[in-house]
Amino acid sequence: MERIVNDFTINIATANGTGSQSANLILLQTMFEMGVPVSGKNLFPSNISGLPTWYIVRVSDAGYQAPGDRTHIQVLMNKATWEKDLEKLEQGTVVIYNSDVKLPVERDDLILYPVPMTKIARGLNPKLARMISNIVYVGALAEVLGLDEAKLEAALAKQFGGKQKAIELNLEALQLGRQFVADELEVSDPYVVEERERDPDAFLIEGNEAVALGSIFGGIGLLSWYPITPASSVAEELIDHLPKLRVDADGKSTCAVIQAEDELAAAGMVVGAGWAGIRAMSCTSGPGISLMSEFIGLSYFAEVPAVFWDINRVGPSTGLPTRTQQGDLTLVYYAGQGDTQHIVLIPGTVEECFEYAWRAFDYAERYQTTVFGFGDLDLGMNRWVCKGFDYPDAMDRGKVIRSQEALEEIPEYGRYRDVDGDGIAYRTLPGSGLEPILSRGTGHDEDGVYSENPEIYAANMQRLARKIEGARNQLPAPVLREEEELEVGIIFYGSMENTIQEIDDILEETGLKVSQCRVRALPLHSHVEEFVNRHETVIVLEINRDGQMYGILRTELPIELVPKVHSVAFSDGIPPRARVYAERIMEVLEEVHK
Amino acid sequence: MTIKLNIIELPKSDYQGKPSSLCPGCGHDQISTVIINAAWENGIPPERIAKMSGIGCSSKTPAYFLGKSHGFNTLHGRMPSVTTGACMANKELCFIGVSGDGDTASIGMGQFVHAIRRNLNMVYIIENNGVYGLTKGQYSATVEKGSRKRKAEENRQNPIDLCAMAINLGCSFVARSFSGSKKQLTALIKAAMSHRGIAVIDVISPCVTFANNEEFFRSYGYVKDNETELHSPDYIPHHTPVEEVDIPAGEYQDIELFDGATLRLETVGNEYDPSDAMAALAAIHKAEVDKMHVTGLLYFDAEQRTLDEELTLSDTPLVDLSDDELRPSEQALADLLAEFRS
Numbered sequence A: 001m002e003r004i005v006n007d008f009t010i011n012i013a014t015a016n017g018t019g020s021q022s023a024n025l026i027l028l029q030t031m032f033e034m035g036v037p038v039s040g041k042n043l044f045p046s047n048i049s050g051l052p053t054w055y056i057v058r059v060s061d062a063g064y065q066a067p068g069d070r071t072h073i074q075v076l077m078n079k080a081t082w083e084k085d086l087e088k089l090e091q092g093t094v095v096i097y098n099s100d101v102k103l104p105v106e107r108d109d110l111i112l113y114p115v116p117m118t119k120i121a122r123g124l125n126p127k128l129a130r131m132i133s134n135i136v137y138v139g140a141l142a143e144v145l146g147l148d149e150a151k152l153e154a155a156l157a158k159q160f161g162g163k164q165k166a167i168e169l170n171l172e173a174l175q176l177g178r179q180f181v182a183d184e185l186e187v188s189d190p191y192v193v194e195e196r197e198r199d200p201d202a203f204l205i206e207g208n209e210a211v212a213l214g215s216i217f218g219g220i221g222l223l224s225w226y227p228i229t230p231a232s233s234v235a236e237e238l239i240d241h242l243p244k245l246r247v248d249a250d251g252k253s254t255c256a257v258i259q260a261e262d263e264l265a266a267a268g269m270v271v272g273a274g275w276a277g278i279r280a281m282s283c284t285s286g287p288g289i290s291l292m293s294e295f296i297g298l299s300y301f302a303e304v305p306a307v308f309w310d311i312n313r314v315g316p317s318t319g320l321p322t323r324t325q326q327g328d329l330t331l332v333y334y335a336g337q338g339d340t341q342h343i344v345l346i347p348g349t350v351e352e353c354f355e356y357a358w359r360a361f362d363y364a365e366r367y368q369t370t371v372f373g374f375g376d377l378d379l380g381m382n383r384w385v386c387k388g389f390d391y392p393d394a395m396d397r398g399k400v401i402r403s404q405e406a407l408e409e410i411p412e413y414g415r416y417r418d419v420d421g422d423g424i425a426y427r428t429l430p431g432s433g434l435e436p437i438l439s440r441g442t443g444h445d446e447d448g449v450y451s452e453n454p455e456i457y458a459a460n461m462q463r464l465a466r467k468i469e470g471a472r473n474q475l476p477a478p479v480l481r482e483e484e485e486l487e488v489g490i491i492f493y494g495s496m497e498n499t500i501q502e503i504d505d506i507l508e509e510t511g512l513k514v515s516q517c518r519v520r521a522l523p524l525h526s527h528v529e530e531f532v533n534r535h536e537t538v539i540v541l542e543i544n545r546d547g548q549m550y551g552i553l554r555t556e557l558p559i560e561l562v563p564k565v566h567s568v569a570f571s572d573g574i575p576p577r578a579r580v581y582a583e584r585i586m587e588v589l590e591e592v593h594k
Numbered sequence B: 001m002t003i004k005l006n007i008i009e010l011p012k013s014d015y016q017g018k019p020s021s022l023c024p025g026c027g028h029d030q031i032s033t034v035i036i037n038a039a040w041e042n043g044i045p046p047e048r049i050a051k052m053s054g055i056g057c058s059s060k061t062p063a064y065f066l067g068k069s070h071g072f073n074t075l076h077g078r079m080p081s082v083t084t085g086a087c088m089a090n091k092e093l094c095f096i097g098v099s100g101d102g103d104t105a106s107i108g109m110g111q112f113v114h115a116i117r118r119n120l121n122m123v124y125i126i127e128n129n130g131v132y133g134l135t136k137g138q139y140s141a142t143v144e145k146g147s148r149k150r151k152a153e154e155n156r157q158n159p160i161d162l163c164a165m166a167i168n169l170g171c172s173f174v175a176r177s178f179s180g181s182k183k184q185l186t187a188l189i190k191a192a193m194s195h196r197g198i199a200v201i202d203v204i205s206p207c208v209t210f211a212n213n214e215e216f217f218r219s220y221g222y223v224k225d226n227e228t229e230l231h232s233p234d235y236i237p238h239h240t241p242v243e244e245v246d247i248p249a250g251e252y253q254d255i256e257l258f259d260g261a262t263l264r265l266e267t268v269g270n271e272y273d274p275s276d277a278m279a280a281l282a283a284i285h286k287a288e289v290d291k292m293h294v295t296g297l298l299y300f301d302a303e304q305r306t307l308d309e310e311l312t313l314s315d316t317p318l319v320d321l322s323d324d325e326l327r328p329s330e331q332a333l334a335d336l337l338a339e340f341r342s
């Protein structure tokens, strides 16, 4: 039999809240330490304990990170999904299952490895048997795949954070699982993990933690938040890291963290803090953005810096709160009342999560407006390989007048007067005594004085549009990977970055060479238009139903370019699988070329 | 003619705002005048004050006082959250928040109670007329049972008493007053400015346009005839030694405030102890039953920690920290990455 090395998908079916997450992370960390390109995705229910959870591990020398097309190794732990999980498996799939679960495995076309996980776990500690049995399957997998024992043990110790008792107990479970497979089973499948050269700089990190760290290095002064999956961990990681990174010489904090009563208040605090001169942000998901929208409109019109991270999930209300989507793009781009348009930064990697988190503050203060960070559950709550973070550039605090002399240098100062011709006016801060005004959402003239004058209102709105227009090419440019053919171009964004290469390769197998353009910000950089211009047909690929980026492109591209742009939008809550999107792309192209 | 100056040698004109555009006779304008007087007499530098408001006729008034102070006329019901953020940025400013009964007791109820719960360091004035003035006089949630505004049915729902609510939440300074009681209101607002922590002052402030008929419990006529004063308050600033102030003839009680000023409560009728929350609630309840308005300092507690203290924020206001103080060093990032890589 031919061996299949570093190219398969493991699916682990467990129940939520049984400690399986620790077991899965040990598995992931071990393979990562072995230098094997690996990614793990947690498909979890909106529930604390008891409901089914699947963890998908993709092992791929090609570097593919999306869940694969099929499962090669299935771990069965959960009674509730047992039958269905089995039914779905293709012929030849390896099944490692807990043979103490009194449920049948009636398929003779599978490779079966029954392991008495509960019995083994009970033998070690009857009270903790449920938790420990998860580590037993890690041991069994380790033996089947040939994982490095020392690295496995190190990963386990890391996971249990130096708690000696837990480490010892789980280590024993691990070894017993391994031993059982070695002694009692005849391993007859082709799947093996082989060590690769490990990049010493790389580590695994969740996108949300990278956002938290980027904000801390961005000089955040206030975080106000209201708990919501999948954004909470941005706040929680910030809270964890602040004591080490942001205390002054007296041991006091240089960043206020407030758990607000709701997202209305969270946004209000951000706007208040931004108005008073510090860098403030909140993190939330779609439902929170809805509640924040009135403040976002105020921030736009009164011109107050504010940063909001939207870690997208499936809506509305609870929707599918633990599932991923790029469903809020138009929501954030136009949030607020009347004519609005916001800067949106869209990281596609954990490195960019860090970078855009500090840059968001620079843009917010430069343009005196709301800046969104646009993430999603997939990028935010799963662990990704990270090469490290670059130290931020010097802070851009924007046009803030801090002294009488500086004020006098500005000809005809007015809070909303465009003296530099870039649409951005100067501002003074409360407490400075310099040219105070009553800031407000009400109509105001160039001096910040209440006005409902039609010409003044219209001119002010034009200036605001000019201001944001000026940001367009200052924002991160798209990442382009172009083919010479310039036939088909694919525009995509955000966490689709982790699936695009596999999609590209699937298309290439059919003889189709596509160029890639990963959009990293709104409003769209002019390079995006040029990309569209250069290609014969352009597909906009995204994880939602309606093609929201496609809609924005249709609105913003010159009208003659619109006919060559087509949408491939799909979302079912599961992180994108390459083949699903590749097939849809081919369908659309077929339609176009008819 | 010499212009009268305050202790920091500023004329009162430095504390004035733009001319009011409210209806002539509106209670809110009286309160603006009192705020100007209180800030001027207390000698607070105008640039050290931030005026905050929500939306409503009442919330428009920051345009009409303290023209040399920065201000933010925010969103309907959201003044407390904006003030919270601003206060975290610059905890040394004196925040004066102005709101209405619609702004606070309906749309903004959540933010009101949470600002109290956090003990945000601010003065929170509710200009309470029992109606939504700016949207043409609909009943608000503070209107009393049995009260009736012009051309309308009598209100039959129970009112929300913001002072009782604040006391129940452990608010450190709770007072009720009347826009027409200039002396009492001035003393209370001055004391609120000298207090550290949240000071809630619920001020009955008649809406002359939509609700000033005798059958409305918040009309000028009704309040004048049905006000029970707990005491007669007198404010003695920190720069005037208390010993040098004439001792009142009758009973009195001195309350020491955070900045060294004193609020002297001269007893009017029965002895009233503002440190007794139950007595305060009883007085409010009795007034409601009697269809009266009880005014004065209802409750006071100097012992509570404010939000910025609770968060142990840096002594220097965050807005005054340099970029270097706000951003961890390159070494800190290198150490962090090394830790991740180990």
Ligand SMILES: Cc1ncc(C[n+]2csc(CCOP(=O)(O)OP(=O)(O)O)c2C)c(N)n1
Residues within 6 Å of the ligand: B055, B056, B057, B058, B059, B076, B099, B100, B101, B102, B103, B104, B127, B129, B131, B132, B133, B134, B135, B140
């Ligand atoms: C979100 C929102 N909803 C409704 C309004 C309309 N609105 C403006 S003022 C107001 C009521 C104000 O009443 P109150 O706070 O009592 O102030 P008053 O005018 O009586 O002083 C309402 C409902 C608004 N501005 N914003």
Ligand code: SF4
Residues within 6 Å of the ligand: B022, B023, B025, B026, B027, B028, B057, B058, B129, B133, B134, B206, B207, B208, B209, B210
């Ligand atoms: S409508 Fe009522 S509350 Fe508004 S300004 Fe006129 S009198 Fe005052």
Ligand SMILES: [Mg+2]
Residues within 6 Å of the ligand: B056, B100, B101, B102, B127, B128, B129, B130, B131, B132, B133, B140
């Ligand atoms: Mg009102």
